[in-house]
Amino acid sequence: MEGKILRLSGVKIYQKDNLILNNINLAIAKGEFVYMIGKTGAGKSSLLKTLYGELLLREGSGNVAGFELDKLNSDSIPMLRRKLGIVFQDFQLLNDRSVLENLNFVMKATDWQSADLMAKKSEEVLRLVGLERKVNQMPYSLSGGEQQRVVIARALLNDPVLILADEPTGNLDPETSDEIIQLLHTISSRGTSVLMATHDYRIIEKFPGRIIKVDNQGLSELQ
Amino acid sequence: MATESNRRRIISYLPAFLSISMVMFLAGLFGIFLMHVSSIKKEIKENILLSVYFKDEVKQADILRLQKELEAKQFVLKAEYISKEQGLKYWKDDLGKNPQDLLGFNPFPNSLDVKFKEEYVNDLHLNTLKKQLEENLFVREVSYDVDIVKNIDHNIRMIGLILLSISLLMIFVSLALINNTIRLTLYSKRFLIKSMQYVGATWWFIRRPFIMQGVILGLASGLFACTLLATTLSLVYHYFPVLNVLDGYLSIIVTLFVITITGMFISGVSSYFALNRYLRMKLDDLF
Numbered sequence: 001m002e003g004k005i006l007r008l009s010g011v012k013i014y015q016k017d018n019l020i021l022n023n024i025n026l027a028i029a030k031g032e033f034v035y036m037i038g039k040t041g042a043g044k045s046s047l048l049k050t051l052y053g054e055l056l057l058r059e060g061s062g063n064v065a066g067f068e069l070d071k072l073n074s075d076s077i078p079m080l081r082r083k084l085g086i087v088f089q090d091f092q093l094l095n096d097r098s099v100l101e102n103l104n105f106v107m108k109a110t111d112w113q114s115a116d117l118m119a120k121k122s123e124e125v126l127r128l129v130g131l132e133r134k135v136n137q138m139p140y141s142l143s144g145g146e147q148q149r150v151v152i153a154r155a156l157l158n159d160p161v162l163i164l165a166d167e168p169t170g171n172l173d174p175e176t177s178d179e180i181i182q183l184l185h186t187i188s189s190r191g192t193s194v195l196m197a198t199h200d201y202r203i204i205e206k207f208p209g210r211i212i213k214v215d216n217q218g219l220s221e222l223q
Numbered sequence: 224m225a226t227e228s229n230r231r232r233i234i235s236y237l238p239a240f241l242s243i244s245m246v247m248f249l250a251g252l253f254g255i256f257l258m259h260v261s262s263i264k265k266e267i268k269e270n271i272l273l274s275v276y277f278k279d280e281v282k283q284a285d286i287l288r289l290q291k292e293l294e295a296k297q298f299v300l301k302a303e304y305i306s307k308e309q310g311l312k313y314w315k316d317d318l319g320k321n322p323q324d325l326l327g328f329n330p331f332p333n334s335l336d337v338k339f340k341e342e343y344v345n346d347l348h349l350n351t352l353k354k355q356l357e358e359n360l361f362v363r364e365v366s367y368d369v370d371i372v373k374n375i376d377h378n379i380r381m382i383g384l385i386l387l388s389i390s391l392l393m394i395f396v397s398l399a400l401i402n403n404t405i406r407l408t409l410y411s412k413r414f415l416i417k418s419m420q421y422v423g424a425t426w427w428f429i430r431r432p433f434i435m436q437g438v439i440l441g442l443a444s445g446l447f448a449c450t451l452l453a454t455t456l457s458l459v460y461h462y463f464p465v466l467n468v469l470d471g472y473l474s475i476i477v478t479l480f481v482i483t484i485t486g487m488f489i490s491g492v493s494s495y496f497a498l499n500r501y502l503r504m505k506l507d508d509l510f
Contacts, residue, residue: 015507049506052421054505054506055505074426075425077420078420078423078424078425078426079423080423081420081421081422081423082423086421086422092414092417092418092421093418094415094418094419095415096231096232096235096412096415105419105422105424106422106423106424108428109419109422109423109424109425109428109429110422110423110424154422158423
């Protein structure tokens with residue numbers, strides 16, 4: 001695992017009893033930006049779900065951020081997710097509370113104690129995503145791009161080692177998509193690895209990175 | 224804007240608040256009705272009389288001694304001495320005729336009218352006592368209305384069974400309604416709960432505020448239901464004073480208290496179980 005944030009070896013991924021991916025081997029280094037492409041239904045989301053403990057690993061071995069995936073249980077899954085940043089296409093913000101309350105919730109949920117440190121951290125991540133003036137707005141009053149920025153800010157609160165992004169630009173226009181990807185690349189250049197599932201080849205051309213393809217129940221590296 | 228999010232959160236609980244309040248109001252009304260039925264039952268049973276008629280030659284002092292003996296027994300509520308003269312007077316007052324005019328003598332014997340505590344008014348007990356008293360040499364006759372006593376027991380048992388069935392049904396319906404209301408309320412928050420899991424919140428951290436909200440919802444609904452009940456009882460008392468609905472007000476207060484506590488408990492427990500269900504579900508199963 002030296003230098004590797006993620007390592008999968010001989011992994012089989014199932015959705016209920018259906019085999020989705022077979023014999024998956026993958027390693028991602030610190031600060032690496034990896035695009036994951038593949039047809040709809042190929043298993044990109046299933047792979048990401050396995051990495052953040054939504055699907056439990058049944059066969060093979062894997063380690064993400066120091067957590068053995070085959071040994072995850074209801075107590076360790078929240079701890080694994082604190083080391084990750086998860087970004088969805090449909091944002092998954094807490095829509096009943098403001099931007100700041102969304103961030104505060106995460107920090108309280110992950111055992112932050114000091115109100116001063118919480119205030120400093122939320123200010124820092126909001127500045128990084130360019131939303132420092134939207135702290136008190138409700139998520140539904142923000143544009144799609146702004147909501148995705150809040151999600152990224154939220155993902156950064158606990159200084160994650162790996163960001164898992166499942167088609168984060170799927171609901172955004174090209175210009176906003178570019179801004180989000182640029183932001184993710186900036187985060188990656190600071191040392192946080194990013195694994196991003198996408199269909200958007202335009203983005204890959206514009207912001208190059210390592211590409212893996214999910215196809216025929218397998219995973220292959222594209223040059 | 225923080226008040227805006229609070230306002231939306233409160234509004235999301237409004238349908239549940241009204242539903243639970245209505246269920247608790249109905250349960251409370253039924254509880255108070257049940258208590259009144261039991262007080263009416265007590266009233267009827269404690270007015271059943273066992274009359275002990277004495278031979279004419281028996282002295283009043285002997286009758287009064289027996290009266291004291293009877294009143295000392297734990298099952299006797301009261302034993303009242305009715306003299307021949309009082310017996311005649313009651314007859315005249317009730318029927319307007321004087322049998323003495325027809326017969327030429329007062330036909331009524333001296334007697335004791337014995338009333339019993341509610342729990343001892345049954346045919347078995349009264350019949351046993353009747354037989355014991357009839358062995359007394361002073362006693363000419365002992366009587367009580369066997370049919371009424373038997374029917375009261377039978378009717379009360381029937382009414383009791385019906386009320387018990389309705390009570391059980393009511394409890395079940397109340398539990399199911401409150402549980403479903405809470406589950407529906409949390410169903411609308413299932414994605415919120417899932418989002419909380421994705422940012423690394425533990426189950427207990429997610430559960431805590433929802434259970435607290437459930438308990439507060441139960442408390443608020445209980446207090447609202449109590450206010451409605453108190454208003455209803457006051458109106459009934461005002462327009463139908465003969466029903467004496469405010470009799471036994473202490474029991475009413477206890478009922479209101481029990482309703483509120485039960486509402487808090489059911490809402491809290493339902494929240495706990497509903498949350499566990501959504502915490503265990505996969506994201507794909509939430510759609």
